Amino acid sequence: MEKIAAYLENVKKIAIAGHVHPDGDCVGSCMGLYLYLTENFPGLDVEVYLEEPREVFSFLKDFDQIRSSHDADASFDLLILLDISSRDRVGVVQDLIDSTGKVLCLDHHRTNEGAYTWFYNDPEASSTAEVVYRFLDPEKISEKCAEALYMGIAHDTGIFQYQSCSPETMCVAASLMKKGIPYTWIIDRTYYQKSYAENQILGRALMESFLFFDGKVIVSVIRERTMKFFGVTPKDMDGIVSQLRNTIGVEVAVFLYETEWLEYKVSMRSKDYIDVSRIAAVFGGGGHVRAAGCTVQGMHRDVINAIARELDIQFREHDAQMREENDEKDDERNSECL
Numbered sequence: 001m002e003k004i005a006a007y008l009e010n011v012k013k014i015a016i017a018g019h020v021h022p023d024g025d026c027v028g029s030c031m032g033l034y035l036y037l038t039e040n041f042p043g044l045d046v047e048v049y050l051e052e053p054r055e056v057f058s059f060l061k062d063f064d065q066i067r068s069s070h071d072a073d074a075s076f077d078l079l080i081l082l083d084i085s086s087r088d089r090v091g092v093v094q095d096l097i098d099s100t101g102k103v104l105c106l107d108h109h110r111t112n113e114g115a116y117t118w119f120y121n122d123p124e125a126s127s128t129a130e131v132v133y134r135f136l137d138p139e140k141i142s143e144k145c146a147e148a149l150y151m152g153i154a155h156d157t158g159i160f161q162y163q164s165c166s167p168e169t170m171c172v173a174a175s176l177m178k179k180g181i182p183y184t185w186i187i188d189r190t191y192y193q194k195s196y197a198e199n200q201i202l203g204r205a206l207m208e209s210f211l212f213f214d215g216k217v218i219v220s221v222i223r224e225r226t227m228k229f230f231g232v233t234p235k236d237m238d239g240i241v242s243q244l245r246n247t248i249g250v251e252v253a254v255f256l257y258e259t260e261w262l263e264y265k266v267s268m269r270s271k272d273y274i275d276v277s278r279i280a281a282v283f284g285g286g287g288h289v290r291a292a293g294c295t296v297q298g299m300h301r302d303v304i305n306a307i308a309r310e311l312d313i314q315f316r317e318h319d320a321q322m323r324e325e326n327d328e329k330d331d332e333r334n335s336e337c338l
């Protein structure tokens, strides 16, 4: 793998972009790379495009440089896509994918099918921020750049909790910490702190949640009228599905919110064995094995039933696998006794 400088030959104008409804990893990796390029390659003209990132990310250096749309005549030598998961989720610069000569895509979603000039996708990586780090010269990473990348890694690992957080991830995080960043403050301010309205809608989602599949699945739905009542937007509901997943005995958490009449955004998280990216893919979405999403049309009961059918398939597969493993163990024990 080449460092980022290898992709900059004959390049003057660069656009960096992430996915729609950008999360901490998306904002962190885009801003981390933006700061690295502007600080180390002063001759380059770099722009960063993100769909209205949340206010909590505004502490990042040059946050005010983020654009949410491009000029009609904008053209670039290189488009860098980060954390997008699939081509149709680029959002604000979707049209630039076809009109830009060279496209470099760095990602960690196994559902990303590629077809870019250069594609580096590591589904085992904790975050796109960790993937971006591999393309940078550690010596040239400033404190401000480190803040953004550290935030990306921290968010996508659920604060260094998920299985995707490897020893390598911790080494990268450590090297970013050594740049002198306020790591405790970043985690508290951007991940744990919630506004009053965010806490209210979280409380409502928990109150209205219900268990099925013998307590292995938890589901909660927020209707548009409830969002209006609490004065919240989709950005205010980011942590809800993770909180649902923390319920003891639950393998899968499913959170739905209404985006428009008969349309729901679905977020899914699993703990140990259900592959939620497989379920999201059935509905045209994608993501990771333990965290995935999709948008589904229909009444919410029908949406839940359709997801339940997919869950049922996987629970049955898992049960069959467990039975097989137990049978094998029994056979082994029996042969030892003979």
Ligand code: AMP
Residues within 6 Å of the ligand: 019, 083, 084, 085, 086, 089, 109, 111, 266, 267, 268, 284, 285, 286, 287, 288, 291, 292, 293, 294, 295
């Ligand atoms: P979310 O539940 O929206 O937070 O998404 C969980 C993970 O799935 C993230 O890594 C997203 O990038 C990915 N994801 C969510 N929705 C989609 C979609 N419609 N298509 C592809 N990937 C998605």
Ligand code: MN
Residues within 6 Å of the ligand: 019, 022, 023, 025, 026, 083
């Ligand atoms: Mn993301």
Ligand code: MN
Residues within 6 Å of the ligand: 025, 026, 083, 108, 126, 127, 128, 156
């Ligand atoms: Mn990510």
